[in-house]
Amino acid sequence: MSTNPTQNITASMPxxxxxxxxxxxxxxGTQGGSVVRALLQNPIFAVRAxxxxxxxxxxxxxxKLKAEVVNxxxxxxxxxxxxxxxxxGCFLVTNYYEHMDMNREIRQGKNVIEACKTAGIKHVIYSGLERTEGSGIDGPVYTFDGKAAVEDYLEASGLSWTSTRIAFYCENFFSYFLPRKTAENKYTVTVPMGKKPIYLMAACDIGHCVTEIFKDPIKYKGKKLNLAGDKLTIDQVCATFTKHLMPKQFQYSAITVEEYAKMTFPGAEEMSNMFHYFQLKSDDLRDVPMTRKLWTKCHTFDSWVQLNKDRFLQSIK
Structure with a gap:
């Protein structure tokens, strides 16, 4: 495999x-892949992935989808x-969980922003997040605070920009929060939200929202868009699963953020802080009506489960 970062680049040509x-x-990745696929559905864009x-x-x-893939x-x-x-244009998403180093994530984001300035990029969309420091939670959420720092740097860069702040992926229920089987046709869902609702976003909709912004960047210049397709309690999430996957039944296995912090997987304490933040901001963290106006075909959680029924049944076997 070539290590040349300019491999196959035809940027100097129209x-x-x-x-x-x-x-x-x-x-x-989840976001970037969604963006590539959505952009390629629009005839005015070409994609360098x-x-x-x-x-x-x-x-x-x-x-195969006709993206220009570069190293x-x-x-x-x-x-x-x-x-x-x-x-x-440029769509930028940084990945804290790839290396678990907030300072490196910030440095990487700044590197791309400076390169965008040098290249004369007309509009940058950054997958940002808000700062959690001072919000009342017990400790840091590095993946939020690092992205907030990059967002600040982008805002001061002189570039034309938009920040898209994404909600909890629906797809997380395929992996990190996969329901656990407790008996024949009985499953529990464990997400430390208590009775507070969580904002949800289908990954496939992220790319379409980004495409809409690139179609009209002046309209969205300098805006921080809090994106979500739905807002449900975990009890409502379980009811939706049961509705579409019967005779399988799903029930919320409640866990506090304090209990979640004591779990043994890497990053458990930070994730518990994140869910504590979600609870504190459950009234206004994301904007579902705005998101559905931006992308009118945005999935509700109900429609997402219905669409992914077969995949979900395979995942919980």
Whole structure:
């Protein structure tokens, strides 16, 4: 595998058919992959998909969709400038959980922003989050606070920008919060939210929201958009699962944030702080009506479960 970050880049040439090239970082991840797929459905955009694993299965799938897949690393400042050269826009998502180092995440975000300035990028969309410091929770949420710092840097950069702050992925119920079988056709869902609602977002809708912003960047310039497709309590989440997956039945296994912090997996304490923050901000953390106006086909949790019924049944076998 080549380690040249400018591998296959045709940035200095006009995009095919005069399309606007959008550089998408984290292209093989949840958000980046959604953005690549949605942009490629729109005839005015071409996509340069950035990944550290251009020969991987996920990257090959993007190639089949006609994305230009390039090898890139957000720690490589010189390589970033070459990757961004000639592009119209940039979608940037940084991944704290890849290395669990907030300072590195901030540095990577700043590297891309500086490269965007050098390349003359017309609009940057950053997957940001708000700062949790001073919110009343017991400890830090590094993945939030790091992204808040990058968001601040972008705001002061002089670039045209929008920040998209995403809600809890519906897809988390396939992995981190997969329901646990307790008896025949009986399952429990454990998310430390108590009776407070949680904001939810289907991953596939993220890309469409980003595409709508790139279609009209002036309208969304300088805005921090708090995106969510739905807002439900975990009891309501369980009722929705039961509705679509009967005879399987789902019940909320309540757990406090204090109990969650004592779990043994890496990052449990920080995640408990995150859920504490979600509880404190349950009234206004995200804006469901605005999101559904931005992307009118945005999924409710009910429609998402219905769409993913077969996949979900396979996951909980």
């Amino acid at each position: 995009s095919p058919g005069g399309k606007k090239t959008i550089v998408v970082f984290g292209a093989t 950035v990944t550290r694993h251009p020969d991987g299965v996920a990257a090959q799938e993007l190639k 890139g690393d957000m720690d490589d400042e010189q390589g970033l400038r070459k990757i961004l050269a000639g592009a119209y």
